[in-house]
Amino acid sequence: MTDTRTAASPAASPTPGGAAGSPRAARAPEEIAEQEGAEFAIRTQALTKRFRSGQVAVNGIDLQVPRGAVYGFLGPNGSGKTTTIRMLLGLIGPSSGQAWLLGRPMPAAGADVLARVGALIEGPAFHPWLSGRANLVRLDACDATAPPDRKGRIDEALERVGLGAAAHKKYRQYSLGMKQRLGLAAALLRRRELLVLDEPTNGLDPQGTREVRRLVGELAEAGTTVLVSSHLLAEIENVCTHVGIMSTGRLVLQGERANLTSQADRQLWVRTDAEHAAGAAQVLTTLGLTDVVTDGTELHALLGQTRPEDVTRALVTAGIPVLGLAERVPTLEDVFVRLTGEGFDVAR
Numbered sequence: 001m002t003d004t005r006t007a008a009s010p011a012a013s014p015t016p017g018g019a020a021g022s023p024r025a026a027r028a029p030e031e032i033a034e035q036e037g038a039e040f041a042i043r044t045q046a047l048t049k050r051f052r053s054g055q056v057a058v059n060g061i062d063l064q065v066p067r068g069a070v071y072g073f074l075g076p077n078g079s080g081k082t083t084t085i086r087m088l089l090g091l092i093g094p095s096s097g098q099a100w101l102l103g104r105p106m107p108a109a110g111a112d113v114l115a116r117v118g119a120l121i122e123g124p125a126f127h128p129w130l131s132g133r134a135n136l137v138r139l140d141a142c143d144a145t146a147p148p149d150r151k152g153r154i155d156e157a158l159e160r161v162g163l164g165a166a167a168h169k170k171y172r173q174y175s176l177g178m179k180q181r182l183g184l185a186a187a188l189l190r191r192r193e194l195l196v197l198d199e200p201t202n203g204l205d206p207q208g209t210r211e212v213r214r215l216v217g218e219l220a221e222a223g224t225t226v227l228v229s230s231h232l233l234a235e236i237e238n239v240c241t242h243v244g245i246m247s248t249g250r251l252v253l254q255g256e257r258a259n260l261t262s263q264a265d266r267q268l269w270v271r272t273d274a275e276h277a278a279g280a281a282q283v284l285t286t287l288g289l290t291d292v293v294t295d296g297t298e299l300h301a302l303l304g305q306t307r308p309e310d311v312t313r314a315l316v317t318a319g320i321p322v323l324g325l326a327e328r329v330p331t332l333e334d335v336f337v338r339l340t341g342e343g344f345d346v347a348r
């Protein structure tokens with residue numbers, strides 16, 4: 001998949017999977033749905049939610065989550081991630097636009113398709129006076145289509161989220177992180193084709209966060225598609241194969257993670273002494289580097305196509321002492337800031 005800057009170029013496909021006039025547009029809806037389900041675990045078209053207050057929390061987004069992906073659904077607080085997830089799962093209806101889960105339209109096909117989807121969203125309603133384990137037994141018993149071996153599945157889910165030792169503690173005595181882990185265990189009670197995890201690292205300590213990353217990686221290796229949301233970009237960036245980044249209700253960036261950062265501008269950092277800083281800036285500009293900024297004895301610039309070794313050579317030739325020089329590979333946060341002009345932690 002390539003970088004699709006949805007907000008910048010809202011080339012929304014009028015059918016799930018192809019523009020009007022494409023071969024797909026002529027096929028029957030069921031056939032399109034089947035193909036879509038094979039290609040995308042989640043797909044939305046111009047999905048929009050306007051609340052009664054008038055706030056447009058989600059503004060015409062076209063999500064594409066390929067089968068087998070770990071899709072990081074990222075964005076600052078209040079950017080519309082939870083509202084999108086609630087629409088995907090049929091918990092609230094969209095104001096306009098459409099969503100498909102595993103190729104089936106939501107919320108119409110919810111009764112059928114949601115059995116194949118595990119979700120962690122704002123913590124399921126657990127009983128405060130029951131233990132973590134008893135809560136899972138209760139939850140599983142409500143699932144008419146649950147596979148056999150309830151005890152084995154519950155024990156395994158508790159172990160996977162690191163709650164084995166605290167399984168018999170009452171839910172009301174759980175810390176926030178333990179509650180979050182129990183929510184995850186509930187989503188793991190049976191094998192699912194798709195897992196939707198809304199802020200699974202909320203309330204977890206750094207160790208818990210690492211465990212969630214590891215768990216997500218394991219689930220993906222076993223063939224489960226995972227959509228995982230977070231407002232802490234760096235926290236899950238590395239486990240994702242794909243990312244979608246939200247900003248004030250819009251999907252501003254979507255694509256394969258590796259492509260998104262490798263296409264971004266490479267940056268250069270140089271340190272010299274105070275006497276030569278201005279001369280160094282001149283050399284960088286002459287070489288064709290852009291956005292050259294001098295900060296005392298340090299310089300920052302965008303490398304473009306220039307190689308760092310050519311910069312070193314040019315500086316030395318000009319008699320400028322090079323006290324430090326490094327190329328910085330841009331992070332997703334750099335890409336986000338460049339696209340939106342905002343820091344990642346903005347809220348509205």
Ligand SMILES: Nc1ncnc2c1ncn2[C@@H]1O[C@H](COP(=O)(O)OP(=O)(O)OP(=O)(O)O)[C@@H](O)[C@H]1O
Nearest residue numbers: 051053055057076077078079080081082083231348
């Ligand atoms: N029921 C509601 N009525 C009115 N506005 C709402 C409602 N739910 C959410 N919003 C608003 O919609 C916007 C998006 O909220 P949402 O919870 O989807 O963001 P988010 O990206 O999940 O944020 P966070 O990372 O903090 O969970 C926010 O401005 C929020 O205040």
